[in-house]
Amino acid sequence: MNKIGTTVAAISTPPGKGGVALIRVSGPEAIEIVSRCVVLRSGKPLCSLPARQAAYGDVIFEGAPIDDVIVTLFRAPHSYTGEDTAEISCHGGILLTKTVLTALLAAGAEQAGPGEFTRRALLSGRLSLTEAEAIGCLLEAGSTAQIRLSAAPARTELARALGELHDRLLSLLSTLYAKIDYPDEDLADLTDEEIIGHLTAIFDRMQMLRKTYRTGHAINEGIPTVLCGRPNVGKSSLYNRLAGEELAIVTELAGTTRDVLSTTLPLGSVMLRLFDTAGLREASDPVEQIGVSRSRARIEECELLLAVLDASQPLSDEDRAWLEELKGYGKPVILLLNKSDLPRAIQPDALSTFPHVLPVSAATGEGLDTLTALVEQLFTDETLRVGEEAILSSARQYAALSRAQEHLATSLSAFSAGLPADAAASDLELALGAMAELDGRAVNEEIIADIFKRFCVGK
Numbered sequence: 478m479n480k481i482g483t484t485v486a487a488i489s490t491p492p493g494k495g496g497v498a499l500i501r502v503s504g505p506e507a508i509e510i511v512s513r514c515v516v517l518r519s520g521k522p523l524c525s526l527p528a529r530q531a532a533y534g535d536v537i538f539e540g541a542p543i544d545d546v547i548v549t550l551f552r553a554p555h556s557y558t559g560e561d562t563a564e565i566s567c568h569g570g571i572l573l574t575k576t577v578l579t580a581l582l583a584a585g586a587e588q589a590g591p592g593e594f595t596r597r598a599l600l601s602g603r604l605s606l607t608e609a610e611a612i613g614c615l616l617e618a619g620s621t622a623q624i625r626l627s628a629a630p631a632r633t634e635l636a637r638a639l640g641e642l643h644d645r646l647l648s649l650l651s652t653l654y655a656k657i658d659y660p661d662e663d664l665a666d667l668t669d670e671e672i673i674g675h676l677t678a679i680f681d682r683m684q685m686l687r688k689t690y691r692t693g694h695a696i697n698e699g700i701p702t703v704l705c706g707r708p709n710v711g712k713s714s715l716y717n718r719l720a721g722e723e724l725a726i727v728t729e730l731a732g733t734t735r736d737v738l739s740t741t742l743p744l745g746s747v748m749l750r751l752f753d754t755a756g757l758r759e760a761s762d763p764v765e766q767i768g769v770s771r772s773r774a775r776i777e778e779c780e781l782l783l784a785v786l787d788a789s790q791p792l793s794d795e796d797r798a799w800l801e802e803l804k805g806y807g808k809p810v811i812l813l814l815n816k817s818d819l820p821r822a823i824q825p826d827a828l829s830t831f832p833h834v835l836p837v838s839a840a841t842g843e844g845l846d847t848l849t850a851l852v853e854q855l856f857t858d859e860t861l862r863v864g865e866e867a868i869l870s871s872a873r874q875y876a877a878l879s880r881a882q883e884h885l886a887t888s889l890s891a892f893s894a895g896l897p898a899d900a901a902a903s904d905l906e907l908a909l910g911a912m913a914e915l916d917g918r919a920v921n922e923e924i925i926a927d928i929f930k931r932f933c934v935g936k
């Protein structure tokens with residue numbers, strides 16, 4: 478990653494041949510560097526071009542024009558990065574685009590690293606960390622709900638809600654300091670009861686926001702789900718049916734044996750991180766035993782179990798045994814009675830202790846809408862307006878807000894118990910620190926590096 482104060486350039490469109498490619502240049506010398514490579518057809522100097530106005534020109538490389546392009550300038554601080562920025566739209570040839578970039582690098586720009594433009598936006602205060610995270614999610618989104626959760630209205634609303642909590646904490650902290658520093662003077666603008674009231678209101682607001690994470694997690698990170706059942710009940714068929722045809726499926730086969738296959742797919746408004754396992758039968762051969770123990774490990778980690786049975790077959794003792802075992806994990810189990818298009822032979826009374834039993838058919842698609850609705854009902858708060866309200870969407874955000882809330886609770890009980898204001902103030906400071914880490918005011922290089930390593934070059 479380049480130092481702030483340098484000027485960086487990168488191709489922002491994906492590598493490959495296309496109608497148009499976009500190259501971005503950002504930094505204090507952006508306009509100067511681009512004017513060394515681009516001559517406007519109007520004959521006017523590039524620096525005279527008003528901000529956000531597209532102009533037609535030619536890119537000059539080694540003394541000769543190589544492409545006619547559109548250039549747009551954004552002047553600091555009114556740009557994505559908060560720095561002077563130029564965007565060049567050229568024809569989308571692979572070598573051509575690289576040559577335009579080469580011309581810019583030769584004119585003094587440095588190659589931007591992954592996510593560097595967004596990182597600069599964060600460091601210049603144009604974006605909060607949660608907004609930067611949302612932009613990363615937007616690039617990876619696999620469902621419309623995930624797009625809504627990360628789109629500008631929702632990410633701005635979350636940033637606003639967190640900023641407001643931060644500012645309210647800060648203002649209470651200064652009130653507490655006034656009490657500490659001038660105990661005999663009545664400088665504090667709030668009474669003790671009022672301070673307790675404000676701290677409690679902030680605590681309650683944090684609690685509400687923390688609750689949104691359940692929904693944000695299901696939509697954004699996905700629900701780790703195990704699909705289990707014995708061979709031939711139709712797990713792979715269900716898996717394929719749920720994944721649909723048009724999806725880019727990330728599938729991996731771990732180990733040498735048939736054990737855990739994984740994919741991420743949208744199911745209604747949520748994402749499932751689906752692991753297809755071999756089931757939990759008693760295995761005699763050692764290779765199969767490894768598969769079964771991996772299945773158990775997956776079940777320990779997952780949040781939802783989809784147990785598949787073949788409804789056209791009677792339950793066997795082995796089925797009864799693993800169904801009993803599944804209950805012991807204490808996770809939501811949805812029993813899918815697959816092959817419901819065939820005459821039913823399974824004994825439904827044997828399943829009466831399971832709250833969620835759905836007849837489905839991988840062959841016809843029957844029952845899958847009911848499955849979708851049930852999973853949404855179990856894992857999201859359907860009263861939340863996704864895309865409008867502030868919703869936490871990552872484990873990092875949830876952990877930081879939980880830390881802030883814990884410190885606030887300690888501060889509140891110290892203050893309510895009539896302990897010296899110093900005790901309440903030091904915990905409030907810790908709460909404020911956690912909030913600052915949450916929205917990126919307190920820059921933690923490790924967290925920032927972790928977030929931006931997932932970005933592509935050019936964003």
Ligand code: GDP
Pocket residue numbers: 706707708709710711712713714715815816817818819837838839840841
């Ligand atoms: P797995 O071993 O559990 O992954 O099962 P498969 O998905 O490979 O399916 C086993 C067999 O059952 C295949 O011949 C499928 O075509 C068939 N099958 C799967 N689902 C259904 C279904 O819903 N209805 C019917 N009639 N056959 C199905």
